[in-house]
Amino acid sequence: MTRVALIFGGVSTEHDISCKSADNVIAALGDRFDLVLIGITREGRWLRYSGDPAEVTGAWEAHDCVPVSLVPGEGLFEFCADGAARPLSVDVALPVLHGQGGEDGTVQGALEVAGVPYVGCGVMASAVCMDKDASHRLAASAGVRSPRCEVLWRGCSDEVRAAAAEACGGFPVFVKPARGGSSIGVSRAADAAAYAEALDAAFALDEKVAVEEAITGVEVGCAIVGDAVRGTRMGEPDEIVVSGDGFFRIHLEKDPGANTELRCPAQLPADVMDRVRAAGMAVYEALGCEGLARVDLFVTPEGEVVFNEVNSMPGLTYYSRFPQMMRVAGRELGDVLAGLIEDRLARR
Incomplete structure (x- = not known):
């Protein structure tokens, strides 16, 4: 065995x-x-x-x-x-x-x-996917719009902090550890006081912080497996409907569905879904992903697709999005992972 x-x-x-x-x-x-x-x-x-x-x-x-x-x-x-x-x-x-x-x-x-x-993304793809600044730059080079994003380093001046928020279009902005995940340390700042608190929380986790334009729209996800050489496959894209503080934080809840409704498949028009699938695949390939990853995107009220981030090893819990997107597409998690393991062994 x-x-x-x-x-x-x-x-x-x-x-x-x-x-x-x-x-x-x-x-x-x-x-x-x-x-x-x-x-x-x-x-x-x-x-x-x-x-x-x-x-x-x-x-x-x-x-x-x-x-x-x-x-x-x-x-x-x-x-x-x-x-x-x-x-x-x-x-x-x-x-x-x-x-x-x-x-x-x-x-x-x-x-x-x-x-x-x-099994999974290689060294470069893993590093790039983890860094929100680097992944945004590569996604943009592939023709997928990214939110305006400024990078701050721990110890930067108040003037530099203020300029970053202004460059992102002013408040509200999202403040994130540049190399974190699962919404840990992520805050939405609607004013200067909240912005200062958000930066302190993010800098406690990472010396590099991303300040991002707050995109108005629906968050959607694409579960993708495979690679550019042997072919890629996508699960059914999902859609997140969030209540409460206004951003997705499923792994921080004792009740994983406490502030979130996941809709899979996403309830969006067919032409929008086509753009979502195309953008998800473009980002996956541009960042050099292989094995499996989840590409997260926004859809604005005007139907524009905007890149959010990539999880090069998405959550695989019983309530996580990746298994659900694959299940709705007709593939259970065990079958997906077994196929990836067998594919990797065939490349030895």
Whole structure:
């Protein structure tokens, strides 16, 4: 049976979301592959977890674990109780990691150096997708409009901060950690006081912050798998209807649907949906994505499609958007991931 290293957890603020994604992936793939569970603690330790898979969303790192290391050119090794290292044989890795230190090209680069094939976007695409400034520039070069966006660095002056908001068209603006996800640290600022608080919150998570024009419209998403060489496929685009504070933050809610209604398929005119699909695919290819990703876009009241961001490893929890978009298109998550694993193994 094919041995798949399922890598989860991580050092980012999205650690818990990654564990929830892993839990759902285990349920989808557990009887198809020999899953080797490798968790990354919040401190960055790699551990092979051999306990009950149902506990990956709990305190898994407290028991049934041995340290794991990547060795350049040699693959994965685990360290036994006596301190001896032995090879940990796997056929392919599936890094279900979200945020910095996992979804940004760092783990992907480590796997490549170690010679471990993996499913998902490569080093460059992962890094570009994670950085909102870089991804906006590439999307714009592919002909997809992006919101006006200014970059601020931690420690910048009040004058530079004020100029960034003005360059984005004035208030309201969105303030985001430039290399974050799941809406963690994201704020909508309607005035100068809220803007100052939003910048403090974002700079606490990232020394690089993106200030973006607030786009009026509906947020839609495109779940895409494959690559430019072997072909790409798209799930059914969805549509987000948000109440409350006005932006999507599904992973921050105890009740994932608390402030959000997801409509899949999106309830938009056919010509608009055609533009959404075309824009989603254009961004996916322009950023060099492969394996799987979710491209998020806005549709304005005038029907214009505007780029928002790309998740190079989208959430895979039971309530996440990517699995739902694929399911509505007729493909369950287990089938999608199994196909990607088989495709990656065929390229070895």
